[in-house]
Amino acid sequence: MRTLFHMPLDPASRMIRIALAEKGLPAQLIEMRPWSDEDGALAAVNPAGTIPVLTDDAPTGEEVSISPAFAIIEFLEEAYSSEPLLPSTSAGRAEARRLTAWFLDKFETDVSAHTLRERIDKRLMRRGQPDYERLKAGAEALSWHLDYTSWLLEQRYWLAGERMTVADLAAAGQLSALDYIDLVPWDKFPSVKDWYARLKSRPSLRPVLRDRIDGLPPPAHYDNPDF
Amino acid sequence: MRTLFHMPLDPASRMIRIALAEKGLPAQLIEMRPWSDEDGALAAVNPAGTIPVLTDDAPTGEEVSISPAFAIIEFLEEAYSSEPLLPSTSAGRAEARRLTAWFLDKFETDVSAHTLRERIDKRLMRRGQPDYERLKAGAEALSWHLDYTSWLLEQRYWLAGERMTVADLAAAGQLSALDYIDLVPWDKFPSVKDWYARLKSRPSLRPVLRDRIDGLPPPAHYDNPDF
Known part of the structure; x- marks a missing residue:
């Protein structure tokens, strides 16, 4: 099971969601508030207490927790060669x-x-x-x-x-x-x-652009590609 | 020519100097003060104006400027397979x-x-x-x-x-x-x-531990492995 601990409007979390979508890798999303990790669920996967964190057992069957964002990208590039996000040179x-x-x-x-x-x-x-x-x-x-x-x-x-x-x-x-x-x-x-x-x-941006925060709607042009 | 733009007591610069020494890669050191880049020498190799920055033309003959520190490590691991600093799994x-x-x-x-x-x-x-x-x-x-x-x-x-x-x-x-x-x-x-x-x-730590700042000597145990 691949899982991303994220926050909807956190820029680094958005980067990873788009990267997963570009590479065609589905992931369960778990929303986290880094400032209120009362049950320790975030600390258990990342002692630094930051998001995003990706957990993934696909490459070997053993679950790996990966953070911060740059390390998630390096992991994805190494584990999944489809749709590379880093150049070759x-x-x-x-x-x-x-x-x-x-x-x-x-x-x-x-x-x-x-x-x-x-x-x-x-x-x-x-x-x-x-x-x-x-x-x-x-x-x-x-x-x-x-x-x-x-x-x-x-x-x-x-x-x-x-x-x-x-x-x-x-x-x-x-x-x-x-x-x-x-x-x-x-x-x-x-x-x-x-x-x-x-x-x-x-298509990789669409799910990200569908996020909404209660009581705080985005501007009308927000999810329109023709803005 | 391989060149590292660094500051002697900057922790990330020290990490890269030790990494280069562990991998057996000599580099010219150029000392920089990120807060006084008056001639633009640092901005020319790193628009973010931070140290360390490594420039290296060895892999292909074309000079590459690499920063920040994590990107220098990824570059060194990819370009030089000797003495890997990242595990294999x-x-x-x-x-x-x-x-x-x-x-x-x-x-x-x-x-x-x-x-x-x-x-x-x-x-x-x-x-x-x-x-x-x-x-x-x-x-x-x-x-x-x-x-x-x-x-x-x-x-x-x-x-x-x-x-x-x-x-x-x-x-x-x-x-x-x-x-x-x-x-x-x-x-x-x-x-x-x-x-x-x-x-x-x-041996990789020795040059780093020889740095001195004028008028501010380190404690006696500082460069003694048996402290």
Whole structure:
């Protein structure tokens, strides 16, 4: 049994769900709140207490728990050769991994730690109102990150080169979550919008774009590939 | 030409230096201060502006720039099969990667971001005195991390299993840097002390343990394997 411990609007969890779908690997989804692991179910599969975590017994029959997100991708690439998400050359793999870390770590710290955490996690935790200074700092950093993403996409069809890689999925995890709270100024960044429209039309994104949070609907364009 | 952009007391840079030495791969070292990249030398090899960064043209003749640290390890494992630093099984690789991320990210955030940054980086940046509240928080978290490390070493000879892996090098990068400022209470954690004594006796650690910061000598036991 393959199981993913995740949160619907967590960017790294979204990246892994899209990666599993691209590779044609079904997985049971178990929703987790890392801040309230009272029965220890998350700690049992990941002592660091973070999501996503994948458990998988398919390759050998022995269940393996894998985290964090980059290690899940390396595991999937090694265990399942279908639909590779990393290029075949050293230079290509280095670029795809660099940009995956960029979106998982730098974009997360600069943008999502401020915006998603203030708007979504605080709501789920019932811990007060968003801090508008942090939201503003996150929105400013987003603009800088979209400039860099545009610059990449002016030279390449996908973020790390001419083929779709895990770097695109890492960016899609972040931008799709931010788009849920309508924070992405798509019209100012047409090359990023074109790239995201291509991703949105892939079947792998559909389940992710169907997630809803009670009482917080996404904008009308959110799951429309033609936006 | 293989080149590592690093800082002497940066834990992730130390991990890569030890990994290169274990694999028998010489590299030119270029010291960088990520906070003062005035000529753009670091940004040219890593737009995220972080260290370590490895550049290597050996596999194909084309120079590749690789960062962050986890991507450098994956590159080295793929490009050079000598002295593997990841186990051969899925479960072993997952455990080595999980613990590598534990030391590179969680230990860094909980412990080194407080202690090393306050004691070393502020000194190098000439930006005032250490914040003693942060130092105290870091020392408390270190004690918890050493408990967890002890628990692992009571079940295994090396951190991720019966063989030395990149997880040991990630932990050695952190603990050797903290030991430079004499922050590790070795005698309270005998299984961690035994493990670190085994590592210290390896030739791969010697160049790292010879680093000195002007005006800030390490404790007498620092580079002695028999401490």
